[in-house]
Amino acid sequence: GAVVSQHPSWVICKSGTSVKIECRSLDFQATTMFWYRQFPKQSLMLMATSNEGSKATYEQGVEKDKFLINHASLTLSTLTVTSAHPEDSSFYICSARALYQETQYFGPGTRLLVL
């Protein structure tokens, strides 16, 4: 199956700093990428949808100025958590989908801990 990678796999940062998470599709062109967050023992919550070359579409309640998403190429999307606070600590997962394909392929996730 298609492979999606995320980097870093985990990060610990101080409150107030910004953290960038990369999501890459390794063997296919991802026209659409999705960003989710998952709290312990809970389900995935979609944060935003990004199409290559255009602005991301954010879900209701997700601050676009807080979670900056860039999808500059067909294989890379980045999520930047700006001025991170402890409540932003979570597991962030991306997924990628190729044009005309129904299946989303998920990355391994990035665990963020803000102290």
Next chain:
Amino acid sequence: SQQGEEDPQALSIQEGENATMNCSYKTSINNLQWYRQNSGRGLVHLILIRSNEREKHSGRLRVTLDTSKKSSSLLITASRAADTASYFCATDGIQGAQKLVFGQGTRLTINP
């Protein structure tokens, strides 16, 4: 918004037994997908069933879909310890945005 509800929330069975998980949803769908997540890891796509399909098989997996009841089930036959994971259903709406809405998941434990 989360529209999928899964039951049971947790299931513990002996190795070799069959495991059945159910998922209900609220709105019309284009397809429904099942994913597995091992603890602290990403999601692995298991199977996709379209709204015009009623049953689908993949190895030891059997998925059914009843659009009239807005429900789906995932059956894992002859369970193995390696099947221990959380299982999520996700619905893809008919609007074409292909945004998956995930259920709350079932935590499956296979006891050796």
